[in-house]
Amino acid sequence: MNILETQALTRRYGDLTAVDGVNLSVAAGEIFGLLGPNGAGKTTVIKMLTTLLPPTSGRATVAGFDVQRQPARVREAIGYVPQLVSVDGTLTGYENLLIFAKLYGVPRSERESRIAAALEFVGLEDAAERMVRGYSGGMMRRLEIALAMLHRPQVLFLDEPTVGLDPLARQTVWQHVKSLAGEFQMTVFLTTHFMEEADHLCGRVAIMNLGRVSALGRPQDLKASIGKPEATLDEVFAHFTGHELESGGDFREISRTRRSIARRG
Amino acid sequence: MKSPELDALSRAADEAPPALRQQNRAAAFLRQCLALTEMEMRKLRHDPTELATRALQPMLWLAVFGEVFSRVRAIPTGSSMRYLDFLAPGVLAQSVLFIGIFYGIAVIWERDLGIVHKLLVSPAPRVALVFGKALSGGVRGLSQGVAVYALAWLLGVAINWRAGMLAGVALAILLGAATFSTLSLIIACIVRTRERFMGIGQVLTMPLFFASNAIYPIAIMPGWLKVIAWLNPLTYEVDAMRAMMIRGGKTIFGLGMDFAILALSVLVLAGLAGKLYPNLAK
Numbered sequence: 001m002n003i004l005e006t007q008a009l010t011r012r013y014g015d016l017t018a019v020d021g022v023n024l025s026v027a028a029g030e031i032f033g034l035l036g037p038n039g040a041g042k043t044t045v046i047k048m049l050t051t052l053l054p055p056t057s058g059r060a061t062v063a064g065f066d067v068q069r070q071p072a073r074v075r076e077a078i079g080y081v082p083q084l085v086s087v088d089g090t091l092t093g094y095e096n097l098l099i100f101a102k103l104y105g106v107p108r109s110e111r112e113s114r115i116a117a118a119l120e121f122v123g124l125e126d127a128a129e130r131m132v133r134g135y136s137g138g139m140m141r142r143l144e145i146a147l148a149m150l151h152r153p154q155v156l157f158l159d160e161p162t163v164g165l166d167p168l169a170r171q172t173v174w175q176h177v178k179s180l181a182g183e184f185q186m187t188v189f190l191t192t193h194f195m196e197e198a199d200h201l202c203g204r205v206a207i208m209n210l211g212r213v214s215a216l217g218r219p220q221d222l223k224a225s226i227g228k229p230e231a232t233l234d235e236v237f238a239h240f241t242g243h244e245l246e247s248g249g250d251f252r253e254i255s256r257t258r259r260s261i262a263r264r265g
Numbered sequence: 266m267k268s269p270e271l272d273a274l275s276r277a278a279d280e281a282p283p284a285l286r287q288q289n290r291a292a293a294f295l296r297q298c299l300a301l302t303e304m305e306m307r308k309l310r311h312d313p314t315e316l317a318t319r320a321l322q323p324m325l326w327l328a329v330f331g332e333v334f335s336r337v338r339a340i341p342t343g344s345s346m347r348y349l350d351f352l353a354p355g356v357l358a359q360s361v362l363f364i365g366i367f368y369g370i371a372v373i374w375e376r377d378l379g380i381v382h383k384l385l386v387s388p389a390p391r392v393a394l395v396f397g398k399a400l401s402g403g404v405r406g407l408s409q410g411v412a413v414y415a416l417a418w419l420l421g422v423a424i425n426w427r428a429g430m431l432a433g434v435a436l437a438i439l440l441g442a443a444t445f446s447t448l449s450l451i452i453a454c455i456v457r458t459r460e461r462f463m464g465i466g467q468v469l470t471m472p473l474f475f476a477s478n479a480i481y482p483i484a485i486m487p488g489w490l491k492v493i494a495w496l497n498p499l500t501y502e503v504d505a506m507r508a509m510m511i512r513g514g515k516t517i518f519g520l521g522m523d524f525a526i527l528a529l530s531v532l533v534l535a536g537l538a539g540k541l542y543p544n545l546a547k
């Protein structure tokens with residue numbers, strides 16, 4: 001059985017159809033990537049799957065539960081790292097974890113050991129007692145990953161996990177995501193607009209543009225399908241959507257990156 | 266991997282007899298609510314200067330406004346109460362009101378980051394999150410209470426130190442803070458941006474304050490203002506505090522009525538806030 005499924009999932013904002021009849025299915029243990037430029041509708045898909053936003057039409061199930069009819073069950077089964085910074089700068093790393101462990105009902109007897117394990121997993125043991133406002137962007141992302149795995153979710157949603165990170169920090173995050181799927185057998189559903197990220201991490205990707213999925217498959221198969229196995233995913237993207245994927249240019253992107261930098265400083 | 270603990274937990278919850286299941290759910294609700302309150306308390310512990318700056322305003326009201334108006338005897342208290350004694354509970358209620366209304370800004374801040382999103386994706390029911398916020402407001406309110414009591418004592422206000430009375434005032438602070446922080450949360454859910462919230466916050470706080478019995482008795486108000494004051498939860502908060510904080514203080518509406526109205530306000534507003542809270546993440 002698929003751990004995540006959508007059928008004709010659609011979301012409109014007024015006249016704008018942000019997500020337009022998306023059909024996806026993800027098997028347990030996969031790392032699945034939703035790839036697309038700014039405004040493609042990636043975050044909107046994630047918000048519907050995480051029960052934050054009701055679909056306009058269509059349906060979705062996560063861990064066997066309908067996102068609209070059984071949102072509470074879905075929430076118990078998932079972890080989520082939003083696109084925006086989601087740790088509290090005015091608390092320490094440890095405190096961030098402690099509050100969420102309580103919120104998620106991690107049993108008291110296991111709380112400390114789980115927190116320690118999560119800190120160790122992302123390599124933040126030494127920074128645990130420091131205020132998060134002094135963390136680097138990469139450390140914040142790692143703390144967010146630690147937070148999201150604390151309650152051992154079946155499905156982990158990562159919305160642009162490496163946006164605004166330098167190449168080294170990006171590599172580290174990739175490693176963590178891989179071992180979440182490997183060691184902890186979590187299913188990972190992530191969005192990105194970095195071809196390289198999708199190529200490196202994802203077993204399968206869906207290429208999304210203007211709310212629609214225009215191609216779906218393993219990165220190597222997508223490359224092969226356009227007749228150029230050595231193609232970059234950028235070329236694949238251009239082939240399926242008819243235009244280039246430029247990354248990191250528009251106002252939203254820049255203000256977002258700036259914001260994450262500002263929070264570090 | 267399924268988490269064995271969660272599985273076991275949800276299995277236990279499913280198999281448990283209904284009474285026990287309800288008990289589990291109530292325990293979870295309380296735990297989630299307290300987790301948010303703990304978050305707030307830890308923040309305050311890291312930065313206690315904020316509490317000190319917030320205590321400044323009530324001090325000015327008591328020490329300057331209170332002293333001056335006591336002297337000119339411009340405001341009849343409607344009883345034999347000295348004006349400063351009359352004013353102290355009003356200033357306490359006012360500072361709790363300001364603390365509560367400030368909450369919306371904090372929530373909008375959490376929304377501009379992704380913290381609201383994370384909270385809303387947790388298994389905690391929305392209303393538990395709202396009560397957690399409300400109780401956090403209450404904790405801040407209590408710290409204001411300590412500051413106002415200290416200053417009032419220095420100024421010679423006739424404070425009633427009986428333990429039961431102190432506990433009663435603490436409860437009134439908690440309920441008042443919960444009422445106004447929840448109201449503020451509702452506004453934040455509707456306006457969603459800091460700028461708009463600031464505008465509305467300003468427009469709202471002053472009428473709430475002046476259309477109440479905080480600094481003058483309702484008896485001296487014109488009829489239309491009386492009606493607003495009767496609809497204003499702050500009035501009942503002040504009424505209860507005046508009876509319990511001051512020696513010889515009296516309530517107009519009766520403590521039962523005061524607390525019932527405050528509790529009802531919290532419940533109604535929290536229900537509404539629980540419905541609106543998810544809007545913040547949309």
Ligand SMILES: Nc1ncnc2c1ncn2[C@@H]1O[C@H](COP(=O)(O)OP(=O)(O)OP(=O)(O)O)[C@@H](O)[C@H]1O
Binds near residue numbers: 036038042044045252
């Ligand atoms: N709350 C909203 N109200 C109105 N329009 C919205 C809202 N949220 C998103 N949109 C619009 O829906 C479309 C899809 O947005 P979405 O955020 O899902 O894209 P994305 O693929 O995540 O882009 P990005 O890479 O910038 O994060 C965009 O055109 C966006 O402007």
Ligand SMILES: [Mg+2]
Binds near residue numbers: 042044160
């Ligand atoms: Mg996005």
